[in-house]
Amino acid sequence: MLHHSVGISARHNLICSLQSMSLSNMTTSPSLSLPTPKSPTLSTDLDPLRKRTHPRRFINALTCSLDEFPSDGSVRHYAILSHCWVPGQEVSYQEMLELSRDDTHPSRAKFGFQKISNACAQALQDGHHYIWVDTCCIDDGNHAHKSQDINSMFDYYANSDVCYVYLHDIHRKGLHSVDTDVDISQSKWFSRGWTLQELVAPSKVKFFTEDWRHYHIDSQRGVSLTEAHRIQGLWGISVEVLTGSRKLQDIGLKERMSWSIKRSTTVEEDRAYCLLGLLGVVMETRDREGVESAFGRLSSVLYEAYGHEMREYIGPGKAGNGRALMQFMESTYNENKALTFKYMKRSNGPCQLTRIWPDSASYML
Structure with missing residues (x-):
């Protein structure tokens, strides 16, 4: 059943009431201590390869505005949002700074700002004063900081208290529908x-x-066990990882690579950048460098970090060869898919295990 059923129209009223309650609690509870944010300044931290364990800035869920924390780890407890970007509707870092000073700013009408507001309301309801949202917490105008954030993003999600996944393309059938009426695995997310x-x-x-x-x-x-099997059949990610019974560090490099090959990104070189944290490597980002160049540089850092495995997988002398890495990853996807099992319901007996082969596009549960 629904954990709670707060609709969009009620959310904006909830934000105001939660902000009021939280501010009241802050003023009456001397034991509550929050870190002090700093004003945005010209930072000298310009190493694009320096990783952080926690974000440098957050949205203050009470005020729906940005707070800056140059020191790594100043905010230890926070929520984080995961979502699909809607073209032309997301709120950038610069817009977030502007609308916090202007109640009539046009960006307040964007779908992205409604998404941020609702995420803030959820964070407050769960007892979190800070939330990180990639669209406005990353400054696209600062190359060094953007590169740091992209290299650190896996850690940002790993160190969060909770991740809110917003599926804007998954709809309920009605106010009283239950979770079994919805198949979240069909989301674009x-x-x-x-x-x-x-x-x-x-x-x-x-x-x-x-x-x-x-x-x-x-x-x-x-993710339920049933959904985990669906997702495994569609994308090859093991049920144990999806349900949390197997740690990511116990998964081999080859298997982790296979999870990404059929996924898409708006910017082609992001296909390489989005793997950095998952594969445990660091690499400077470059705007509009192209997908083969990005995978070529990714290949170099992977050979440096996992020399023995990479020579075994792709061969010696292939470091820096982006095309060879992409071809290998394609083969790992097919291999992993061929070894994936699926459950098929039978009307007169227990479920049976059936092997999925690479040419099989269907997945049944």
Whole structure:
């Protein structure tokens, strides 16, 4: 059943009441201590390869504005949002700065700002004063910081208290519909490149449908066993990883690579960048460098970090060869898919295991 059923129209009223309650609690509870944000300044931290364990800026869920924390780890407890970007509707870092000073700013009418507002309301309801949202917490105008954030993003999700996954394309059939009426695995979110790390990195995940109702599953990872088998059949990610019973560090490099090959990104070189945290490597990002160049540089850092495995997988002398890496990853996907099992329901007996071969596009449960 629904964990709670707060619709979009009620959310904006809820934000105001939660902000009022939270501010009251802050003023009456001397034991509550929050870190002090700093004003945005010209930073000297310009190493694009320096990784952070926690974000440098957050949205203050009370004020729906940005707070800056240059020191790594100043905010230890926070929520984080995972979502699909809607072209032309997301709120950028610069817009977020502007609308916090202007109640009539046109960006407030964007779907992306409604998404941020609802995420803030959910964070407050769960007791979190800070939330990180990639669209406005990453400054696209600062190359060094953007590169740091992209290289650190896996850690941002892994170190969060909870990840809210907003599925804007999954709709309820009615106010009283139950979770079994919805198949979240059909969301576009599961096919995107960046959302792979956002699925496997956090320790706690909550899924929300289009109207911001919690898709409630009695699981820390937010995915039921049934859905985990569906997702495994579609994308090859093991059920054990999806349900949290197997740690990501126990998964081999080759298998982790296979999870990403059929996923898409808006910017082609992001197909390489979105793998950095998942594969445990660091690489400077370059705007509009092209997918083969990005995979070529990724190949070089992988050979440096995993020399023995990479020579075994692709061969010696292939470091820096982006095409060879992409071809190898394609083969790992087919190999992993061929070894994936699926459950098929039978009307007169227990489920049977059936092997999925690479030319099989269907998945039944």
